[in-house]
Amino acid sequence: MTNIECDVVVIGAGPVGENVADRVVQGGLTAAIVERELVGGECSYWACMPTKALLRSASALRAARQLPGAREAVTGNLDAAAVLGRRDSFASHWKDDGQVSWLESAGIALYRGQGRIRSARVVEVTGVDGVTTRLTARHAVVVTTGSSALLPDIPGLREAAPWSSREAASSGSVPRRLVVIGGGVVATEMATAFAALGSSVTVLARDSVLPSVEPFAGELVTESLREAGVSVRLGAEAVSVNRDDSGTVHLETADGERVEADEVLVAIGRTPNTQDIGLESIGLAPGAWLAVDDTLRVVGGGEWLYAAGDVNRRVLLTHQGKYQARAVGDVIVARAKGEKVEDGRWGRHAATADERAVPQVVFTDPEIASVGLTAAAAAAAGPRIRVVDYDLGAVAGSSLHADGYKGHARMVVDEDRKVIVGFTLAGPDVAELIHAATIAIVGEVPLDRLWHAVPAYPTVSEVWLRLLETYGR
Incomplete structure (x- = not known):
């Protein structure tokens, strides 16, 4: 058995694991990453990228058919083979050469195989050839193994x-x-x-x-x-x-x-990929979600064990997992250097950002883009709220965007603080609009101040003005 020491061992080389390893290396530590499948993980090969590639061609075709002049230029239906071929290219044809090359350029050591925790700070990697490598982390082990589809117990399924x-x-x-x-x-x-x-x-x-x-x-x-x-x-x-x-x-x-x-x-739904990573060796339950504190340290796992991304069940979204990765990378570096770390916030990142300001887009027709709390969730959370709705199709920019544009916008306002705590858009191509609402919520921008953020005319973003007008001064 080969024995190797490094500062941080990351189990799982998806986008979250890659970002953890990169962050600690940028902070001056050494990192090893373990992956049993393809470097790049679920998002790169079986989720975000290929699925959005499957959806995009149909979305473009629908958009063209909603515009006179463009509609007449459309002479056929989707070419399924071409759509699948484009999807394949975004999944890198299920090869991870490019991702492996990036790890090498970032100075991150890759170990292929099944990683299992054997004791405090020790991870053993069993390769496909049966050879075992023992990795010992001086400072931390980070679990970023993600999640898999949940299969219900339906007879015959x-x-x-x-x-x-x-x-x-x-x-x-x-x-x-x-x-x-x-x-x-x-x-x-x-x-x-x-x-x-x-x-x-x-x-x-x-x-x-x-x-x-x-x-x-x-x-x-x-x-x-x-x-x-x-x-x-x-x-x-x-x-x-x-x-x-x-x-x-x-x-x-x-x-x-x-x-x-x-x-x-x-x-x-999803289930955590923790069934075979050696949790039982340190008194944790295999197959369970990993509860973490606000520095993403695993509860009951010792001061050296962390978990980021889907596996901690805080938010099962790639972009939020990558944010957690940067946060946990920063805190590991800080602790390794003997710096004091307060729970919840350090440097530029805070794990608590996943509590009330999480953006998400559902790439259906129409697209659904949301951030923060729904009206029901905001009401249940306690503050006095007001819900403001507006017909997105009535905005001048929307009618230019597509004939018969159909959509809706809602903002949820905390009436005591006069800030937005939730925002939802439903309509064609609203995905690119949601970041403005994310900034407003994260920055806790007062409504009185938002009046001075004048939307360009004629764009769909004019809905911001219409919502503020509906709310009143």
């Missing part, structure tokens, strides 16, 4: 070889019929993508569509999916699944409905 988000994102063909179990972000985005590519899609949503966003946003997406030919069945729960010898999948719902498909995608 596992035997039916269902798709998870991975198979949906990397499929080499478009199924004629696709059933989606779930109504969240992955479910609605993949229903949008495959319907546009030509699949006959059925969505079985036990509750509402996109239940975590403002209700009006979920309703707009539901309406749009149905207009696109998707069968959206609310309150539907699959109770049995069977794939017959011909390959057809048969699903039965709790109310006795039967649905047939060529593939079934399960998108009901």
Whole structure:
């Protein structure tokens, strides 16, 4: 067995792990990173990048068809093979050469294989050839192993070889019929993508569509999916699944409905990738989410163990995980140098940023962009709030953007502090508008001050002025 010492060992080389390692190296420490699959992780190969590539071509086509002149220039439908080919390029054809090269240039040592914690600060890596390398960290071990799709215990489901988000994102063909179990972000985005590519899609949503966003946003997406030919069945729960010898999948719902498909995608949630990383050796439960304090140190894991990204369950979003990575990298460097670290905030980063100002975009049709709290969550949190709504389609810039532009905007105001605590946009191409709201919420910009942030005319951003006018002075 080879024994190697370094300052920090990171288990998991996705975007979060890469950023942790890079941050500590920039801080003057040495880092080793462990990866059992592809360097770059879920986001690069099976989530953010390939799924948005699947969605983008259809979005561009819809935009063209909403404009006279451009509409007449469109002579055909989507070329599914070309869309899949572009998707493949954004997934680097499932090769990680470029990411490995970046690690080398950043001075980060890569160890391929399954990493397992064996004792305090010790991680053993078992390579595919069975050779074991023991890595000993002088200062910290950081778990950034992410999450995987949750598979429910539905009779016959596992035997039916269902798709998870991975198979949906990397499929080499478009199924004629696709059933989606779930109504969240992955479910609605993949229903949008495959319907546009030509699949006959059925969505079985036990509750509402996109239940975590403002209700009006979920309703707009539901309406749009149905207009696109998707069968959206609310309150539907699959109770049995069977794939017959011909390959057809048969699903039965709790109310006795039967649905047939060529593939079934399960998108009901995530589970942490902590089953086989040696947590039991230090008294923690394998397969559990890792609770952390506000310096991202694992609760019950000793002063040397940290967790960032999905695995700590604070916010399951790549951009927020990367922010956590920078935060934990900074705190590890500070502690290694003997500097005092206050829980929650140090340097330029604070883990507590994931509590009330998290931006998210759902790339459906229409797009849903939100940051901060929904009206219901803000009301439940205690402050006196006011909800301000505006028809996004009534903004001059929206009518120029597309004929028949349909959308909605909402801001949630803390009436005691006169600041925005929540903001949601639903409409075509609203993803690029959400950062302005993120800045307003993070910066706690008073409404009186926002009046001086004059939006350019005629742009969709003029909705800011309309919301302020609706609120009043």
